[in-house]
Amino acid sequence: xxxxxxxxxxxxxxxxASGVGQRPGAPFGDGVDGLHEWAFAGMRELTDGKGxxxxxxxxxxxxxxxxxxxxxxxxxxxxxxxxxxxxxxxxGENPPYHHDVFVHTxxxxxxxxxxxxxxxxxxxEPVETVLRRAFDAAGGQDVRIGGGPATVQxxxxxxxxxxxxxxxxxLLAGRGERLFDDLGDALDGYRVAEVVASPAATxxxxxxx
Amino acid sequence: xxxxxxxxxxxxxxxxASGVGQRPGAPFGDGVDGLHEWAFAGMRELTDGKGxxxxxxxxxxxxxxxxxxxxxxxxxxxxxxxxxxxxxxxxGENPPYHHDVFVHTxxxxxxxxxxxxxxxxxxxEPVETVLRRAFDAAGGQDVRIGGGPATVQxxxxxxxxxxxxxxxxxLLAGRGERLFDDLGDALDGYRVAEVVASPAATxxxxxxx
Numbered sequence: 001x002x003x004x005x006x007x008x009x010x011x012x013x014x015x016x017a018s019g020v021g022q023r024p025g026a027p028f029g030d031g032v033d034g035l036h037e038w039a040f041a042g043m044r045e046l047t048d049g050k051g052x053x054x055x056x057x058x059x060x061x062x063x064x065x066x067x068x069x070x071x072x073x074x075x076x077x078x079x080x081x082x083x084x085x086x087x088x089x090x091x092g093e094n095p096p097y098h099h100d101v102f103v104h105t106x107x108x109x110x111x112x113x114x115x116x117x118x119x120x121x122x123x124x125e126p127v128e129t130v131l132r133r134a135f136d137a138a139g140g141q142d143v144r145i146g147g148g149p150a151t152v153q154x155x156x157x158x159x160x161x162x163x164x165x166x167x168x169x170x171l172l173a174g175r176g177e178r179l180f181d182d183l184g185d186a187l188d189g190y191r192v193a194e195v196v197a198s199p200a201a202t203x204x205x206x207x208x209x
Numbered sequence: 210x211x212x213x214x215x216x217x218x219x220x221x222x223x224x225x226a227s228g229v230g231q232r233p234g235a236p237f238g239d240g241v242d243g244l245h246e247w248a249f250a251g252m253r254e255l256t257d258g259k260g261x262x263x264x265x266x267x268x269x270x271x272x273x274x275x276x277x278x279x280x281x282x283x284x285x286x287x288x289x290x291x292x293x294x295x296x297x298x299x300x301g302e303n304p305p306y307h308h309d310v311f312v313h314t315x316x317x318x319x320x321x322x323x324x325x326x327x328x329x330x331x332x333x334e335p336v337e338t339v340l341r342r343a344f345d346a347a348g349g350q351d352v353r354i355g356g357g358p359a360t361v362q363x364x365x366x367x368x369x370x371x372x373x374x375x376x377x378x379x380l381l382a383g384r385g386e387r388l389f390d391d392l393g394d395a396l397d398g399y400r401v402a403e404v405v406a407s408p409a410a411t412x413x414x415x416x417x418x
Contacts, residue, residue, distance in 0.1 A: 014224075015223075015224045166222065174396040180222075180223035187381045187382075187383040190381055195379040195406075195408075
């Protein structure tokens, strides 16, 4: 059975997955500089052909993924209605997805094909419907939720997430958007199946009980 | 200068330092079984004369401590007025403090000397006053806040904590009392100076910026 997976979801020691004031130039807002430094270091290790704990998790997150789901704040800093449709994500002309990407938003717009095979679809459908579409698009592979925290929370509350890779980094944000918040009883269905620490981050894998 | 230190403050991956339903037999409430397993393992290592990351942090937490401050919930499960004064803490006749322990409570009672030199003092004074009394009692050594999270938060908000050792364990509580909550801007004055992981826990040391 294909799975719904979350990867590389990084939080500060005090639990924040993003800061305040998300905008172009500061996709994760203020107060969280260095949040993803572990991932950049891991990607450099991969580029250099070296192994490493962080590199291993980066690779693992990309394996067998056939479609991506994300929230609108992960797609871009624009809030409210689109002023035009010139914003096509943070990732340039050739985004690193190369498959269908479903963006949750109340403000619909036509699907946006990009170079390299990525197609952004904009949807205000319920999570169950979006997930069904994503599994169809993935053609038997797994589906990944890219983020951000509010979108992950929606899928956790609906009991739809099969695996979640959470990364805790030694930073303090003080404020922002928490990952583990507004979840009700949702976490009761999960346990921590793996933990491994690199010098930069502690990686945990949540799976269903 | 003597310091105010917090040690062994253990939180689940989702950020909870205690569960719900604290009572005799469940000092940390429900849903957090195994929260302090790392500490028990560390103490066993010490008893057996072995080293180890967890054992090292246990030892470090006891070094150069001359007085302890704690909240009433850490002292016992009784809420509201004392029905009598027969409750003298979770730790038996000879508590492992062997120095003056200041218990924050709105319900005062006479100081309670115990075997082995521990004396429990009950106070409703402001944190600054209690800390001054604790430093006096410590005679030049450091003062430690035992917990729980609400008491640590009071001292953090007042900017009085010099060092805080936080332990993250691979458990999910889902509900309970958070450590990193209601802190306003208090964490802006701190940074994570050390991180080290054992198989059981990730240890971080927060110090002043």
